[in-house]
Amino acid sequence: MNLAGMTDHTLLKPQAMEKDIVALCHEAQLHKFATVCVNPIYVQTAAKLLHGTGIGVVAVVGFPLGATFTEVKIQEVFMVKAHGGKEVDMVINIGWAKSGNWDAVEQDVARVVEAA
Template identity: 50%
Template sequence: MTSEEFAKYIDHTILKPQATVDDVFSVCDEAIKYSFATVCVNSYFVPFVKKKLKGTSVGAATVVGFPLGASSTAAKCFEAASSILSGANEIDMVINMGLLKMGNIDEAYLDIAAVVEAAHSAKQEVNLKNVIVKVIIETCYLTDGEKKKAAEMVKKAGADFVKTSTGFGPGGAKVEDVALIRKVVGNRFGIKASGGIKTYKQVLSMIEAGATRIGTSSGTKLMEEFLNEGKGI
């Protein structure tokens, strides 16, 4: 794997509540330096990120219903659409975990599908060729059976990725969860491993298990480790 290929797995993330515009700009500079896939921020910062990243290959991603997933569907749809109108081209939404836990699969599915529809409608207003919707299922709270149901819902709802974690729960991405999700969604669907990924070897293990994107606030550290230790992999 080349350094360029490695970099394109990374969603360089800053979602801490105390983040400032200067902090976000610093993350954008790092993402531009290494040509990461995206910078992922809270929705307030989307216009700043879009302006900073203009003319680069780095995308602008934001989170919806984050981090609990318990917002109303209407609120999630509004947040997704307004973020796209403000410049985001990737949306990472959180499922309603309570609905899944209650076994209310139909309503949980409709929550996801509505956000996907809102995102696709908004992209037409700003003439975007593509908007990517990733759905965070927060694996640390789910049984294996619930993980399978969640992954099936995400694919059925027309989203583009299953994402493991918010990074705010008691556990993050696990190789075995990525492998489980890959078995459910098949070979061509996106999987984003996120939460607690701090070394480039962890990244490689997630990719080997089936991840196609990595969410991390340690993108620069991971890239430097890869360049120093991972050459020739």
């Protein structure tokens, strides 16, 4: 069983620099990870570095707290796709979840999924 081939290789530190993304992508190729997961600003860099390798590029939306407008998350999805991202990992609104506002969480997720 190839666990690396089912694993996201992730770097979401706010202080990550382009050189860190280059290293992440190199490691992903070396170990044959399924995807790399990066902050949206580095999707284009990762997509260029991984083009033709079969390794996908994932970005987070609504990261880290999910406490932003659904429309902002949707715009992030559009931009991630435009820059070469193939998947998004969405952070739900944690405050809504903690307060039991599951209808709002469900609507938020549904609208973002529809955009993806």
